[in-house]
Amino acid sequence: MTPVVSVSGRRSGRLPVAGLIAMRPGSRTRLCHRLRSHPAGKGTRRSMGEGDFIALLDGVHQLVRASIVLVWDRLNTDVSRKMQGLVAEREWLTVFLLPAYSPNLNPVEWVWAHVKRSLANLAVMALDRLETLVRNRLKRLQYRPHTLDGFIAGTSLIPDTPASP
Known part of the structure; x- marks a missing residue:
C-alpha cells in the first residue's frame, strides 16, 4: 500500500x-x-512505480532470507502486467490479493x-523535513x-501457524 503524504508551500x-x-513464526x-x-x-x-515496490520486496527477502507469502491490496501498481512479470521472476515470492475495497483487512x-x-498537528513547509x-x-x-x-490483530485475521514437523 502506498499512502502519499503531501506538503504545500514554496x-x-x-x-x-x-x-x-x-511476520515469521518464532x-x-x-x-x-x-x-x-x-x-x-x-x-x-x-508516485511509486513497480520498480520501487519490487525493490522493497527484494530488500525484505534479503532481510528474512526465506520465501515470502505476500498479501497485497489491489493498488493499480500491484496488479499491473509489469508487476505480474516481476513477481513471476521471483520463485521465492507468492502473492495473494485481498478482496477489493477491504482496507480493514490490511494491517499496514x-x-x-x-x-x-x-503528524497531524505539525506544520511542515519543506519536503525534506517531512521525510x-x-x-x-x-x-x-x-x-x-x-x-x-x-495492527495485525485489528484486522481480525488470525495468521495460521504451520505445525512443526
Whole structure:
C-alpha cells in the first residue's frame, strides 16, 4: 500500500511511502518500508512505480532470507502486467490479493493511520523535513513489535501457524 503524504508551500512535493509488516513464526514482527521523495515540478513522477515496490520486496527477502507469502491490496501498481512479470521472476515470492475495497483487512493501513495521526498537528513547509519526520515515526514503529502485532490483530485475521514437523 502506498499512502502519499503531501506538503504545500514554496518547496512542495509528495512523499509516497510503501510498507509491509513481516511476520515469521518464532521471530519478532517487523515493519519494512520504502520512501521516495518527489519534489514538485512539471513532468516529475508523483508516485511509486513497480520498480520501487519490487525493490522493497527484494530488500525484505534479503532481510528474512526465506520465501515470502505476500498479501497485497489491489493498488493499480500491484496488479499491473509489469508487476505480474516481476513477481513471476521471483520463485521465492507468492502473492495473494485481498478482496477489493477491504482496507480493514490490511494491517499496514493501521500503520499509516498511526503515522499520520502523529503528524497531524505539525506544520511542515519543506519536503525534506517531512521525510525526516516520517522516517523517524516509522523507525519508532520498527522497535515496537507488540504495536505491529496489534495492527495485525485489528484486522481480525488470525495468521495460521504451520505445525512443526
